[in-house]
Amino acid sequence: MTRISDEHNVSAPTPGRQSITTVIRPATYADAEAVGVLLASALEAKYRPTLGRRAAAALTNVIRDELRTPPHGYWVAERGGSIIAAAHLATAEDAPAVGLAQRLSQIIGWTRTIWALSALSILAHGPLEDDEAYIGELAVAAHARRQGVAATLMGQLDVHATALGKTRLTLWVTHDNAPARALYADLGFSERARRTWRVGRLVFGSPGALLMEKRLIASAEVSDA
Ligand SMILES: CC(C)(COP(=O)(O)OP(=O)(O)OC[C@H]1O[C@@H](n2cnc3c(N)ncnc32)[C@H](O)[C@@H]1OP(=O)(O)O)[C@@H](O)C(=O)NCCC(=O)NCCS
Numbered sequence: 001m002t003r004i005s006d007e008h009n010v011s012a013p014t015p016g017r018q019s020i021t022t023v024i025r026p027a028t029y030a031d032a033e034a035v036g037v038l039l040a041s042a043l044e045a046k047y048r049p050t051l052g053r054r055a056a057a058a059l060t061n062v063i064r065d066e067l068r069t070p071p072h073g074y075w076v077a078e079r080g081g082s083i084i085a086a087a088h089l090a091t092a093e094d095a096p097a098v099g100l101a102q103r104l105s106q107i108i109g110w111t112r113t114i115w116a117l118s119a120l121s122i123l124a125h126g127p128l129e130d131d132e133a134y135i136g137e138l139a140v141a142a143h144a145r146r147q148g149v150a151a152t153l154m155g156q157l158d159v160h161a162t163a164l165g166k167t168r169l170t171l172w173v174t175h176d177n178a179p180a181r182a183l184y185a186d187l188g189f190s191e192r193a194r195r196t197w198r199v200g201r202l203v204f205g206s207p208g209a210l211l212m213e214k215r216l217i218a219s220a221e222v223s224d225a
Contacts, residue, residue, distance in 0.1 A: 087154070091132070169216060
């Protein structure tokens with residue numbers, strides 16, 4: 001059973017480990033390094049070819065800056081004092097990203113930064129619609145997978161997006177990411193568009209990506225049903 005402990009935090013007993021609780025909460029400034037390391041490792045196919053071997057440090061430098069000023073869209077799952085999952089939810093109301101290139105270049109240099117930003121633009125979603133909440137990142141630590149962590153975290157993103165007045169969640173997933181595609185199908189996402197790419201295949205090793213969408217049900221609709 002998932003318990004909502006207050007407006008922002010969700011606690012869920014960890015399946016099979018009843019004494020350890022997993023807490024879902026907005027990320028804080030102190031989480032920056034853990035989130036950067038987790039994203040670099042879990043999303044290695046995206047960040048290693050673009051940001052290089054210093055991907056974790058580069059991501060940490062960017063995320064630290066973003067976490068300085070809430071609301072920043074980062075959510076984490078914490079268990080036993082460690083960050084075991086992270087996600088980012090973006091909306092049309094978010095402040096534009098300022099200083100991203102500079103933060104990256106401080107760690108990986110300008111040449112690599114220019115390469116990374118142009119390669120990562122292949123994966124970009126484009127401007128967000130007013131009714132849309134977009135999941136740009138989702139990662140669970142390898143040792144914590146298949147325990148319902150992503151499903152619980154995504155459930156909290158549903159709640160948060162609905163509270164913001166959004167009616168749909170969107171995300172891109174690469175064709176060959178079978179675990180993530182199974183997760184999204186399980187959670188009720190359906191395919192809206194497909195992208196195939198030649199450059200993306202060379203950089204990210206995947207033939208393309210799918211745009212997935214899930215309609216959100218406002219609590220008023222649930223009680224009417
Ligand atoms: C994809 C990912 C986020 C799933 O996280 P997770 O915490 O292991 O997922 P959950 O335990 O919540 O899984 C919920 C359901 O999704 C499906 N699923 C998740 N991982 C799966 C896998 N490896 N194979 C098949 N189905 C899977 C199952 O239906 C699962 O339910 P079940 O365990 O009862 O069968 C995780 O594997 C990950 O971080 N991968 C690397 C980063 C990544 O690819 N992020 C997504 C980018 S779009």
